[in-house]
Amino acid sequence: MRIVPAAGLAALVVLAGCVPRVDAPPPASSRPIPVPVRTPAPTPAPPPSSDWRDWAATPGTWRYAPDARGGRATFGTGSPVLTLTCDRPANAVRLTRAGVAATALTIRTSTGDRILPAQVGPSGAEATLVPTDRLLDAMGFSRGRFVVEAAGAPPLVVPAWAEVLRVVEDCRG
Template sequence: MRNISKSRRLSPAIPLLLLAIAACSPAPPEPAPAPQPTKPVAIAPPATEPVQPKGDWIDWPITPGEWVYRKDSRGSLALFGEAGRDAVFIIRCDQSDRQLFLSRSGSVGDQAKMVLRASAGLQTYSAANSGGTPNYAAISVAPRDIMMDRIAYSRGRFAVETTGLLSLAIPAWPEFSRVVEDCRN
């Protein structure tokens, strides 16, 4: 019986002991503030300014894009460039004038020249702004101009160099020749 009475005497001391221990422990830490949502920062890719190709034109990187052939009320045309963007180079046959117009994106000043290069040679032409929007520098040639055949038979590419504009290395695909043939017939 004595054991029972002893345990009854200690019982009230246990809660006091627990209270004393709790008083000695540090207060619980404050909860950390909720993280604030951050706005995503758009990191722009490094701007790569187009650079004028150097060295032999046959070694220049090909200008990005593909050819597309079309017919319209004036004749036929082939456009070269990247999908969803304005063409960087156009050849058009104006059937009524029996004339070819070769245009490249950009505008030029007075007395500008356009040089067409192919595996079998080159030819220089006077270039002028076409007056449209967007701006194109253009030349006009006869359908039987020897340079059209040189481009048609060039080894995989031809080059377009225009005063004040970046030079282009364009693949010599059949679309170019098709427009030339349309104008000759």
């Protein structure tokens, strides 16, 4: 009877030889497997500040040109949005906010604010100051910028560059 178990064992060995050989898996491709990258959620824009010194500057640059009646400084990117003009014969400095029909202009500087009465003209709202008005000095010496506001228009946040004081000096003589 010992033959049966030996025959069974031999049959198992023969059957095991019929099983196909399993090779190792094919090598991974040469390209690296992409790993997902976590991107942080975008941070929301901060709310507008109530402090005008934090407001974004109005795009543009100052340009000065001498004039027969005095000097003229314009601010803007193409056509000027703000003009300071010396009118020596009238002993006046005119501040014009282009394209605005307002009867008052608010000027904000680092040393104070003032509301100026304005007349609506063909080029916009125009306020007139005497050349010795300290507001003109405050605009020129404001810490980096000053603001011109008019009802119904976005505020202009303009740099306090030398062109402002140059117009004033033209009128002061």
